[in-house]
Amino acid sequence: MDRLLEHLNQAQRDAVQHVEGPMLVLAGPGSGKTRVVTHRIAHLIREGVPASHILALTFTNKAAEEMKKRVEELTPGGRTWVSTFHRFGARLLREHAEYVGLTPNFTIYDSSDAKQTLKRVIEAGKFRTMHYSPERIGAAISSAKNKLVTADRYEPRTGSPLSHIVAEVYPAYQKRLLASSAVDFDDLLLHVANLLYTNAEVRATLDSRYRYVMVDEYQDTNHAQYVMLRALSVDYPNLAATGDPDQSIYGWRGADINNILQFESDFPTVNVVRLEQNYRSTPNVLRVADQLIRCNLRRKKKSLFTEQAEGAAVRLAQYTNQDDEAKQIGLSIAQQIASGKRTASDFAIFYRVNALSRSLERGLREAGVPYQMIRGQEFYQRKEIKDVLGYCQLINNPRDDQAVLRTINTPTRGIGRKTVDLISEYAYIHGLPLLDAAREAVQVQGLAARSAKKALGYVQLVDKLSKLAAGEMEEILGTILEETGYRKTLAESESEEDLNRLANIEELLTDARQFDEKNPGGGHLETYLENAWLVNETDDWQDDTDKVTMMTLHAAKGLEFPVVYLVAVEQGLLPHERSINDEDQMEEERRLAFVGITRAEQELQLSYAVHRDFRGQRRRTVPSPFLLELPREEMELIEPNNDSLGYPMDWDNFGEGGSERDESNSFDEYDQTATPVEATVELDESRPSLRVAAAQITTASKLSGKKEQVAPTIDPDSFRQGMTVVHPEHGPGKIVALSGVGDNRRATIRFATAGEKRYVLAYTPLRVAGK
Numbered sequence: 001m002d003r004l005l006e007h008l009n010q011a012q013r014d015a016v017q018h019v020e021g022p023m024l025v026l027a028g029p030g031s032g033k034t035r036v037v038t039h040r041i042a043h044l045i046r047e048g049v050p051a052s053h054i055l056a057l058t059f060t061n062k063a064a065e066e067m068k069k070r071v072e073e074l075t076p077g078g079r080t081w082v083s084t085f086h087r088f089g090a091r092l093l094r095e096h097a098e099y100v101g102l103t104p105n106f107t108i109y110d111s112s113d114a115k116q117t118l119k120r121v122i123e124a125g126k127f128r129t130m131h132y133s134p135e136r137i138g139a140a141i142s143s144a145k146n147k148l149v150t151a152d153r154y155e156p157r158t159g160s161p162l163s164h165i166v167a168e169v170y171p172a173y174q175k176r177l178l179a180s181s182a183v184d185f186d187d188l189l190l191h192v193a194n195l196l197y198t199n200a201e202v203r204a205t206l207d208s209r210y211r212y213v214m215v216d217e218y219q220d221t222n223h224a225q226y227v228m229l230r231a232l233s234v235d236y237p238n239l240a241a242t243g244d245p246d247q248s249i250y251g252w253r254g255a256d257i258n259n260i261l262q263f264e265s266d267f268p269t270v271n272v273v274r275l276e277q278n279y280r281s282t283p284n285v286l287r288v289a290d291q292l293i294r295c296n297l298r299r300k301k302k303s304l305f306t307e308q309a310e311g312a313a314v315r316l317a318q319y320t321n322q323d324d325e326a327k328q329i330g331l332s333i334a335q336q337i338a339s340g341k342r343t344a345s346d347f348a349i350f351y352r353v354n355a356l357s358r359s360l361e362r363g364l365r366e367a368g369v370p371y372q373m374i375r376g377q378e379f380y381q382r383k384e385i386k387d388v389l390g391y392c393q394l395i396n397n398p399r400d401d402q403a404v405l406r407t408i409n410t411p412t413r414g415i416g417r418k419t420v421d422l423i424s425e426y427a428y429i430h431g432l433p434l435l436d437a438a439r440e441a442v443q444v445q446g447l448a449a450r451s452a453k454k455a456l457g458y459v460q461l462v463d464k465l466s467k468l469a470a471g472e473m474e475e476i477l478g479t480i481l482e483e484t485g486y487r488k489t490l491a492e493s494e495s496e497e498d499l500n501r502l503a504n505i506e507e508l509l510t511d512a513r514q515f516d517e518k519n520p521g522g523g524h525l526e527t528y529l530e531n532a533w534l535v536n537e538t539d540d541w542q543d544d545t546d547k548v549t550m551m552t553l554h555a556a557k558g559l560e561f562p563v564v565y566l567v568a569v570e571q572g573l574l575p576h577e578r579s580i581n582d583e584d585q586m587e588e589e590r591r592l593a594f595v596g597i598t599r600a601e602q603e604l605q606l607s608y609a610v611h612r613d614f615r616g617q618r619r620r621t622v623p624s625p626f627l628l629e630l631p632r633e634e635m636e637l638i639e640p641n642n643d644s645l646g647y648p649m650d651w652d653n654f655g656e657g658g659s660e661r662d663e664s665n666s667f668d669e670y671d672q673t674a675t676p677v678e679a680t681v682e683l684d685e686s687r688p689s690l691r692v693a694a695a696q697i698t699t700a701s702k703l704s705g706k707k708e709q710v711a712p713t714i715d716p717d718s719f720r721q722g723m724t725v726v727h728p729e730h731g732p733g734k735i736v737a738l739s740g741v742g743d744n745r746r747a748t749i750r751f752a753t754a755g756e757k758r759y760v761l762a763y764t765p766l767r768v769a770g771k
């Protein structure tokens with residue numbers, strides 16, 4: 001048998017061998033949907049379809065990379081586009097930026113930059129926002145964008161004061177973004193969908209370029225994504241979607257479950273394939289999952305079977321409090337590892353919101369269990385990182401006003417709020433980007449000559465940095481740190497916080513160096529920035545290290561682990577408080593629990609604590625109503641040591657408890673909005689660059705001076721940006737920037753008398769000052 005089809009069942013083979021026309025693979029968890037996507041790509045290439053005609057889209061970078069890896073294993077050398085929707089959107093938009101009024105070097109604002117911009121728009125326009133926060137207004141704009149309602153078509157609704165405010169603010173916000181040549185995350189999809197919708201020529205070109213479009217996790221597409229996919233499947237209607245409506249968990253981000261339910265009416269000739277065999281989980285896990293999801297009324301029934309043998313009973317554990325929960329789970333994992341039965345990477349712990357992870361971290365740490373927490377973008381959200389990248393943004397896109405505001409007085413250079421306001425006003429009147437307005441500072445009315453001079457100094461600094469744009473990333477960042485005085489300011493500070501910041505900056509340089517190794521030759525500034533902008537939650541996840549994985553239920557989608565712990569299955573947390581009075585949202589919460597449960601291969605434990613400290617309050621919890629929906633007769637119930645509990649556990653009535661609960665102090669921690677922006681923070685010592693290697697350099701003067709002999713004894717890796725080194729001829733100098741790797745590692749050094757010089761480190765007799 002054909003090796004590609006060998007490890008597939010008949011239904012999977014049918015899907016993989018489908019070539020022309022639309023296809024929908026509708027199937028439950030663990031049935032091989034993702035496997036079908038990768039194998040089908042390989043099959044298409046095998047059938048002679050050029051790899052460049054195939055586009056595969058999914059939702060996280062991690063999933064996209066995983067797919068890319070599989071496809072490369074199956075068909076080495078094929079160059080298929082496997083990407084997230086947002087990256088794909090960014091790519092198309094750069095190609096066609098002018099159609100939507102952007103420049104190709106546009107900046108992508110993360111949610112905090114977008115929020116700042118919105119705040120400025122509200123302030124500058126003196127909009128009467130009443131009691132609506134910028135967040136509320138921003139969420140309403142985002143929701144409109146996801147439904148493809150552009151600023152000029154937004155209609156206020158009678159009876160909705162918020163919509164009247166949005167109708168005023170949204171166009172002003174959009175105008176401000178365009179003036180800065182910037183987009184927010186939603187725009188990446190909105191602009192592209194609109195472009196495809198309104199420009200027949202571009203649409204036809206792209207439709208014919210991407211003839212075979214595949215989408216995994218189709219149930220999570222929103223309207224904008226749907227329009228994009230439809231537009232790319234008109235002349236070549238070979239759209240293949242795989243998904244499971246029971247796993248639709250992004251309703252709050254505009255995902256529209258109807259996209260999958262309507263697929264068959266959108267494409268009447270669709271080939272619908274159902275996969276019914278689950279290869280992931282034991283029958284025990286599947287029965288629990290099935291019982292739960294049956295309680296959703298708005299769903300299509302699916303059947304799922306497994307040939308796996310009966311496994312361990314699913315456990316339902318009750319703990320005294322969250323510390324007990326964390327401690328017991330930590331100990332249990334430690335024991336299983338110690339007995340040799342499992343390794344740390346076999347385990348995953350899922351929770352509804354990130355804030356629940358703190359006690360678990362402690363529990364694992366105390367039990368000596370290595371773990372990694374998946375928290376996404378946090379690193380790129382740090383102030384110091386955003387500050388430095390702000391300069392990069394400006395080099396890449398001088399119209400980016402948000403980047404000017406971030407950097408103009410960072411580090412402090414005596415440009416005060418008043419100066420910035422006056423320049424902003426001037427920019428507004430003359431329709432100029434802020435940087436250009438600052439360039440004309442002497443003409444700004446009311447601006448003191450001294451302030452104008454400082455503003456000009458800033459402009460000159462940016463101009464100087466802009467000359468670097470084509471360089472390597474490590475060199476660009478190093479020069480920014482040096483020229484702006486950013487590093488110096490941090491290094492001279494005595495505060496612990498600044499030292500941490502300095503360490504993060506070191507890490508950024510390491511990150512840049514790794515990037516340069518993968519993208520040699522320089523000139524990749526925009527790609528580097530785009531990677532930083534479009535980081536997702538699971539990006540930092542290392543699946544090759546032996547650690548327990550801790551993540552939110554949302555991040556767990558598509559993954560699988562031998563042993564899964566789902567914690568804090570409590571009313572108000574899972575289901576989340578905000579969902580409790582809304583049947584649709586309750587169904588989505590149930591789907592979220594279903595996603596968590598179906599990640600388990602062999603063992604699953606659900607748990608809740610009787611008391612939980614959350615957001616500074618201790619309260620008696622109510623177990624999740626979902627627990628009542630499970631087949632408890634076949635589950636193993638684990639009770640705590642009841643001495644500390646003070647009352648017996650009443651399994652039949654446990655849903656009734658919680659009378660002590662203080663409703664006014666609800667669990668309203670809702671960090672869903674943070675999902676697209678959060679980084680692995682695996683304790684503190686994790687980042688390699690924090691361990692700045694001690695510089696050990698053998699000076700070349702001890703050697704004969706011949707290059708061949710010098711090279712092997714110098715360790716170019718031990719030089720760091722900002723270090724003071726001594727050159728035998730020019731004396732002491734400071735390393736301004738570094739670039740290149742190995743024997744090609746170069747340094748730009750600024751000497752007190754000899755000015756700036758560039759050296760190949762391996763061949764230059766330098767020593768670290770003080771050594």
Ligand SMILES: Nc1ncnc2c1ncn2[C@@H]1O[C@H](COP(=O)(O)OP(=O)(O)OP(=O)(O)O)[C@@H](O)[C@H]1O
Pocket residue numbers: 007008009012027028029030031032033034035036244247278279280557558559560
């Ligand atoms: N025919 C098969 N034979 C053996 N193993 C299989 C087969 N098909 C899939 N698998 C394995 O089953 C597991 C689940 O497959 P996959 O992740 O593709 O399922 P899925 O339908 O995408 O699940 P989810 O809905 O959770 O995303 C994987 O480990 C996969 O390698």
Ligand SMILES: [Mg+2]
Pocket residue numbers: 033034035216558
């Ligand atoms: Mg999958």
